[in-house]
Amino acid sequence: MRQWLGLPDTFFGLIHDTASIASLHAILAAREWASPEARRTGERRSLILYTSEHAHSSIDKGAVAVGIGSENVRHVPADSEFRMRPDALAALIEEDVAAGKKPFCVVATLGTTSSTSADPLVAIADLAERHSLWLHVDAAYAGPAAILEEYGHILDGAQRADSIVINPHKWLFTPMDLSAFYTRHPDVMRRSVSLEETPAYLAAAQQERALNYSDYSLALGRRFRALKLWFVLRYFGREGIAQVLRGHLRMAQDLAGKIRRDPDFELSAPVPFSLVCFRYRGSNGENRALLDRVNATGRTYLSSTVLNGNFVLRLAIGNIATTQDDIGDTWELIRSSVPRSTGSRA
Numbered sequence: 044m045r046q047w048l049g050l051p052d053t054f055f056g057l058i059h060d061t062a063s064i065a066s067l068h069a070i071l072a073a074r075e076w077a078s079p080e081a082r083r084t085g086e087r088r089s090l091i092l093y094t095s096e097h098a099h100s101s102i103d104k105g106a107v108a109v110g111i112g113s114e115n116v117r118h119v120p121a122d123s124e125f126r127m128r129p130d131a132l133a134a135l136i137e138e139d140v141a142a143g144k145k146p147f148c149v150v151a152t153l154g155t156t157s158s159t160s161a162d163p164l165v166a167i168a169d170l171a172e173r174h175s176l177w178l179h180v181d182a183a184y185a186g187p188a189a190i191l192e193e194y195g196h197i198l199d200g201a202q203r204a205d206s207i208v209i210n211p212h213k214w215l216f217t218p219m220d221l222s223a224f225y226t227r228h229p230d231v232m233r234r235s236v237s238l239e240e241t242p243a244y245l246a247a248a249q250q251e252r253a254l255n256y257s258d259y260s261l262a263l264g265r266r267f268r269a270l271k272l273w274f275v276l277r278y279f280g281r282e283g284i285a286q287v288l289r290g291h292l293r294m295a296q297d298l299a300g301k302i303r304r305d306p307d308f309e310l311s312a313p314v315p316f317s318l319v320c321f322r323y324r325g326s327n328g329e330n331r332a333l334l335d336r337v338n339a340t341g342r343t344y345l346s347s348t349v350l351n352g353n354f355v356l357r358l359a360i361g362n363i364a365t366t367q368d369d370i371g372d373t374w375e376l377i378r379s380s381v382p383r384s385t386g387s388r389a
Contacts, residue, residue, distance in 0.1 A: 073177030154185025164200030
């Protein structure tokens with residue numbers, strides 16, 4: 044996985060169940076990096092974490108669980124394409140430093156949940172290095188696209204990150220739950236979850252002759268999650284996986300084109316990967332009703348979000364069995380589900 048994604052060999056990898064837990068461990072390591080005394084005394088400094096206003100809620104939950112506190116999480120404004128603005132990040136960091144606070148971590152997202160936008164990793168990495176911040180990249184959804192040669196650029200800057208998470212159970216055909224976590228600082232990760240004195244019943248397990256992954260995470264016991272990913276990689280191979288991913292990307296672009304050409308609908312966000320965000324040109328209530336009618340048929344299932352105050356429909360393409368005919372049929376179902384009384388052509 045690391046080689047296919049073009050990450051440096053110096054990245055240490057381990058498997059968690061979900062990106063939420065992986066990101067929590069990244070925040071723990073960031074705290075250890077910035078405030079090692081917190082392991083003994085608890086957090087007494089005003090450590091500040093930065094992430095996009097469109098970042099996943101697990102980042103806020105991780106900060107709360109680690110003891111950073113929700114008031115010390117800064118949600119950085121995004122641009123018109125829902126990407127974190129580096130200029131806004133820089134301004135917030137400067138404000139916090141001037142106020143005597145301690146910026147310690149920034150979380151960039153590659154494939155936000157609502158719209159799959161991609162934060163500008165290179166610019167964010169520059170700021171992280173300038174201010175000695177731990178940079179964690181949440182690439183849980185979109186990271187696998189970097190397997191494709193033509194999409195390798197999406198991880199530009201991630202090589203400079205201190206940690207990164209990618210979820211094969213999102214877009215690499217792997218059953219729940221499997222989250223691949225990488226860090227450039229396994230020593231910091233190990234310190235962040237270690238005890239000053241190892242209990243006698245664990246001493247034998249911590250001998251250096253074997254790598255014990257429980258030394259790098261809160262969990263002591265671990266399921267054999269790696270096996271199901273191994274089967275996927277072995278069965279499909281890199282080219283087989285690339286073929287499926289390219290198909291998903293192509294279907295998404297085809298659907299986006301149909302939406303652009305239909306006067307009754309509009310795209311609500313760019314389509315960089317395989318998620319299409321769109322809405323009927325009507326009220327939020329009409330779009331909610333449309334979503335309910337489509338899902339009630341049992342033929343397909345769409346989800347929703349809110350972007351710029353608008354209720355938006357989300358069509359995610361990620362299942363290995365999805366075909367172009369499925370997308371075409373779904374689009375016709377959506378169009379036919381708009382009541383004629385609203386003025387639709389359907």
